[in-house]
Amino acid sequence: MSTDIQHNPEKNPADNRPGGELIRLEQITKRFGDNTVLDHLDFSVEAGKHVTLIGPSGSGKTTILRLLMTLTKPDEGRITVDGEQLFPATEKQIREVRKKIGMVFQQFNLFPNMSVLRNITEAPVTVLGLPKDEAEARARELLDLVGLADKCDAYPSQLSGGQQQRVAIARALAMRPKVLLLDEVTSALDPELVAGVLDLLRDIARTTDITMLCVTHEMNFARDISDQVLMFDSGRVIESGSPEKIFNDPENDRTREFLSAVL
Amino acid sequence: MKWDWGAVADFMPLFWDGLLVTLQALALGSLISFVLGLVWALLMRTPTRWVRWPVGVVTEFVRNTPLLVQLFFLFYVMPEWGLTMSALTTGVIGIGLHYSTYTMQVYRAGIEAVPVGQWEAATALNLPVARTWRVVILPQAIRRVVPALGNYVIAMLKDTPMLMAITVLDMLGQARLFSQQNFQFTEPLTVIGVAFILISYLASLLLRALERRLVH
Numbered sequence: 294m295s296t297d298i299q300h301n302p303e304k305n306p307a308d309n310r311p312g313g314e315l316i317r318l319e320q321i322t323k324r325f326g327d328n329t330v331l332d333h334l335d336f337s338v339e340a341g342k343h344v345t346l347i348g349p350s351g352s353g354k355t356t357i358l359r360l361l362m363t364l365t366k367p368d369e370g371r372i373t374v375d376g377e378q379l380f381p382a383t384e385k386q387i388r389e390v391r392k393k394i395g396m397v398f399q400q401f402n403l404f405p406n407m408s409v410l411r412n413i414t415e416a417p418v419t420v421l422g423l424p425k426d427e428a429e430a431r432a433r434e435l436l437d438l439v440g441l442a443d444k445c446d447a448y449p450s451q452l453s454g455g456q457q458q459r460v461a462i463a464r465a466l467a468m469r470p471k472v473l474l475l476d477e478v479t480s481a482l483d484p485e486l487v488a489g490v491l492d493l494l495r496d497i498a499r500t501t502d503i504t505m506l507c508v509t510h511e512m513n514f515a516r517d518i519s520d521q522v523l524m525f526d527s528g529r530v531i532e533s534g535s536p537e538k539i540f541n542d543p544e545n546d547r548t549r550e551f552l553s554a555v556l
Numbered sequence: 557m558k559w560d561w562g563a564v565a566d567f568m569p570l571f572w573d574g575l576l577v578t579l580q581a582l583a584l585g586s587l588i589s590f591v592l593g594l595v596w597a598l599l600m601r602t603p604t605r606w607v608r609w610p611v612g613v614v615t616e617f618v619r620n621t622p623l624l625v626q627l628f629f630l631f632y633v634m635p636e637w638g639l640t641m642s643a644l645t646t647g648v649i650g651i652g653l654h655y656s657t658y659t660m661q662v663y664r665a666g667i668e669a670v671p672v673g674q675w676e677a678a679t680a681l682n683l684p685v686a687r688t689w690r691v692v693i694l695p696q697a698i699r700r701v702v703p704a705l706g707n708y709v710i711a712m713l714k715d716t717p718m719l720m721a722i723t724v725l726d727m728l729g730q731a732r733l734f735s736q737q738n739f740q741f742t743e744p745l746t747v748i749g750v751a752f753i754l755i756s757y758l759a760s761l762l763l764r765a766l767e768r769r770l771v772h
Contacts, residue, residue, distance in 0.1 A: 364676050391682045402677035406695040415691065416681035468681060 315340040321370035345515040348525030395470030403449040435463035455486030563743040574730030588652025593659025619657035631722040647719035666697035706763035
């Protein structure tokens, strides 16, 4: 199962092995009006790593995911993914690079007018040009993985929030991205549904070599899956390190303050 | 005043002709207003104001001038510019164009009501813009606006008698013709009044059935 999610037959499997740098943000500045959300931010993520962004709301964590998904553009700076430039770039170039990136949203954002199966197959068929039966076979495998094999023909409104989010995860994985962006994926869920989604993500983190970039308020989850934790405050990374270090022995006062408030 | 069933019987052949014309005007007018309204709504979403601005001005103009004036304009002025159409065709285009400036507002509201997360999910999946409109945004937007569009169909039905002013023999046109020839007004006007109510009612039933089908 491990290679099944991530393995891309056209590419050398070594491409995805940990080690190489996959994401690089250089001198990124993002303003909303007078509010500078990110201020000359530099950071990079190595392939196969699971990086978690923590910090108070409004500190720019989600903005980073949105910049990588090209849902918003930086005002200054440069973004590179897998050696190809994502910003600044032409629309055509963006479309190419974006194929490497998948995203799961806080509000799931499934297409309510499509069945679960069609939600998952739509993009592989129209964007990657996969034959319909192949895309469907793959979608069924993914639904099996997320524990919803029996929900192929259901519509999103017939599913619980947790089930919808699992479908959203399957939909993102169906595009075989190298990077999975997770934007507070359990924040909109009823408390009893959170654990199931997090367990699924732990599984995916453990059994695949997909690179993950998470924004989360679930500190236990962050501790479990992260190779690296970045603490954000006011648009800057004020501390970064292994989860052990950040959670057990933070150096920065703001980090300590934040963690004592949320833990 | 006394009711004459004989007059009703005499009127019926004319009534059926008129009904057919009214229904044609309604069906084709609705079709034009649905399609053209969507075109206006989409054009108003283009990034260049060189498209938005002229479309905005034209549709605002059409929406804020009387349908009757537009019908006269199409029927009497267009031929001077070399464009001659039958009275019914002119009427259908006039009513369809007029109502398209209302349906465009309905579509606009429907499109704006689709959550921004749908656009974001489509971007995240790298769906091309045209595809996003076709399979994600419009199906959701249109589902939302069916009831409002239906209300305009019924409003359009009630405006079809205006076509009489440009010589179209719709139900009212036939009723007037009959009345003038036979000096019997009560029967033909009552018949077409009842017909209008029945068509409205059937249309609303149809609409509710459609709404039910569209809801998951």
